[in-house]
Each structure stands twice: as C-alpha cells, then as structure tokens.
Amino acid sequence: MFLISSGNVINLCIMKIIDKALVQTIYKERNEISHKGSHGHSLIIAGSYNKMGASLISAKACLRSGTGLLTVLVPKSEKQTVNIYLPEAMLHFREDLIDFSTYNAIAIGPGLEQNEAAQKLVFSVFLIAKSLVIDADALNILAQNQDWFNDLPENSILTPHPKEFDRLFGEHNSEQERRLTAIKKAKEFNCVIVLKGHKTFITNGIDSFENTTGNSGLAKGGSGDALTGMITSFLAQKYTCLEASILGVYLHGLAADITLKTQSKESMLITDVIENIGLAFQKIQE
Ligand SMILES: NC(=O)C1=CN([C@@H]2O[C@H](COP(=O)(O)OP(=O)(O)OC[C@H]3O[C@@H](n4cnc5c(N)ncnc54)[C@H](O)[C@@H]3O)[C@@H](O)[C@H]2O)[C@@H](O)CC1
Numbered sequence: 001m002f003l004i005s006s007g008n009v010i011n012l013c014i015m016k017i018i019d020k021a022l023v024q025t026i027y028k029e030r031n032e033i034s035h036k037g038s039h040g041h042s043l044i045i046a047g048s049y050n051k052m053g054a055s056l057i058s059a060k061a062c063l064r065s066g067t068g069l070l071t072v073l074v075p076k077s078e079k080q081t082v083n084i085y086l087p088e089a090m091l092h093f094r095e096d097l098i099d100f101s102t103y104n105a106i107a108i109g110p111g112l113e114q115n116e117a118a119q120k121l122v123f124s125v126f127l128i129a130k131s132l133v134i135d136a137d138a139l140n141i142l143a144q145n146q147d148w149f150n151d152l153p154e155n156s157i158l159t160p161h162p163k164e165f166d167r168l169f170g171e172h173n174s175e176q177e178r179r180l181t182a183i184k185k186a187k188e189f190n191c192v193i194v195l196k197g198h199k200t201f202i203t204n205g206i207d208s209f210e211n212t213t214g215n216s217g218l219a220k221g222g223s224g225d226a227l228t229g230m231i232t233s234f235l236a237q238k239y240t241c242l243e244a245s246i247l248g249v250y251l252h253g254l255a256a257d258i259t260l261k262t263q264s265k266e267s268m269l270i271t272d273v274i275e276n277i278g279l280a281f282q283k284i285q286e
C-alpha cells in the first residue's frame, strides 16, 4: 500500500497485482480452427547499423508470443542479418515507402538511434499507426518533441525504463513519484504506460497494476527489447492495450523465472528467456 499525499492516492491505492489468476482472466486459448491471418500481422521498426540485436530480439520475442505474421523494418544494409537469424520474419527496408495501415500492431524504437532520419520515421508512424508500442529511442525522440504527444495514435503503449521516463516527464526522486506521474500522464494522453523495473508498473490512468514475475537476470541489455516484441504480438492478436501490456509483462518475467532452472541470474541471456516463453504460456494454460 502506498502512503502518498496526492490527488492520485485513490488510483494508486486500488492498484491490482498481476498474478496467474488475473492473467488467466485475460488470456484467450488459441482457436484450433484458425490460420495465420487470425493472429494478426505485427510490424517491428527497430535496429540500426550497430544495434541490430535489438531488432532481432524484439522480433523473435514477438514471434514466440504468437503473432500470425511478422514484418521487420530495418536498414537495407542489414537484410542478410535478419534473413539468416529469423527466416520466419518478412522484411521491409527503411529506405522504402511503406503502407503502415496493413499492420494490426506496430512497435517502434529499439535500437533505432535518434538521428534525423529516425525522427522523421517516428513522426510518420505516429500519423498513421492505429496501435503502437513506443519504446527506447522512439521514447527519447518523443521526449525531444513533446508536442508530438498531441499526435499519439489512439491505442498507444509507452514502455519506458526509469531513465527514459525521466527524459519524457522530468526528473523524479523515487519509483513512487514516477508511478504517480505515470497515472497522470496516461490519463492526460489517453495511453497505457508500462514503467519498467524490478516490479513493473502498468497504468492507463484509471486502473493500475504491479507485476509479480521476473528477476535480476533481466538486468541486462535486450530485456526491454524483448518485452516490446511480446506486447506488440498480443496487440496484433487483438488484446486491448492494457491486456497486451499485462500479458506481456507477466509472461516476460515468468519466462525469466523459468530460465533460472537452467541458468543463473548472471548467466541468463534474453535469448534464453525468449526460448522459455513457450513454457511460460504452458504455466498459465494449466
Ligand atoms: N543488442 C542491442 O542491439 C541492444 C540495443 N539496445 C538499444 O540501445 C538503445 C539505448 O537503450 P539503453 O536503455 O541501453 O540506454 P539509455 O541511455 O536509454 O538507458 C541506460 C541508462 O538508463 C539507466 N537505467 C536503465 N534502467 C534503469 C532502472 N531500472 N533504474 C535506473 N536507471 C536505469 C542506466 O543506468 C543507464 O545509465 C535503445 O534503443 C535500446 O533499444 C539496448 O536495448 C541494449 C541491447
């Protein structure tokens, strides 16, 4: 329970815990009479010359989370990188003209860099996307262009870690203060904010949630990139922004907890975690 002196005290006090019981009220069993088109088409706009890993990590986590189709938008120079690592993913190149309207869910930001081309790309996606997960460098670009909040797509999910959060909304002295600001900003901009950390906090400005899964084995580069792919996958599968965030955060942490069976917290890689997403699904299907 939080003791806070603010108008948001009611919101934060009714914060719900994300546990297996809550997730089982959200998760929908996969329809046996389905085809790849039934499970959405995700687009992940991520990666740059020296940060292609972020794109591959997001993409594989997205596929492992059930999206029917996946396209990744990468620099043309990196074409082979994706094809060799992830043959299941289709490709678009940042140099091409893209019809963004064909995707149910788009993620933008991991490893994108923040140069002028990236800024133009982020703004063009804001204008067209219907459901958008905004992470990493796209959050940093948004922080530098605060008036773009007025153009935020109707179903937007922001997934900042504390430093990205402070770039967006100013310096904070504690997690508690950030949570209060997150509630206020989620309501103001009509979006979902996933404030990542040891106990990730999710709010849409009305309801707030705290995750119960995950461990410090995730305190390593790439963990957030994977979460972005997972949340995007659930958005593409027609979960709401809040449902997709709750499912993604819970299963991401649960897969990391399952990974402790074969790795230590020091040795765990996010690619190990991605390979355990299937076992995390099985846990909530029990
Ligand atoms: N393999 C890859 O290609 C990787 C690419 N990445 C990309 O690299 C870019 C930079 O992202 P980074 O997050 O690394 O860099 P940032 O500069 O945004 O954040 C790193 C800083 O934030 C602080 N920070 C992070 N989490 C915190 C927490 N929970 N509490 C307090 N401080 C915290 C750290 O101390 C560090 O100083 C992003 O586009 C990201 O997607 C990273 O995800 C790492 C892996």
Ligand SMILES: Nc1ncnc2c1ncn2[C@@H]1O[C@H](COP(=O)(O)OP(=O)(O)O)[C@@H](O)[C@H]1O
Pocket (backbone or CB within 6 Å): 136, 160, 161, 196, 197, 198, 199, 200, 213, 214, 215, 216, 217, 218, 219, 220, 221, 222, 223, 224, 225, 226, 227
């Ligand atoms: N000590 C921890 N306990 C639980 N989860 C953690 C811990 N440290 C980091 N995480 C999780 O790992 C992810 C880190 O995200 P982020 O910093 O964006 O990673 P990156 O950008 O390097 O991929 C978040 O989902 C966060 O909740």
Ligand SMILES: [Mg+2]
Pocket (backbone or CB within 6 Å): 135, 136, 161, 224, 225
């Ligand atoms: Mg990140």
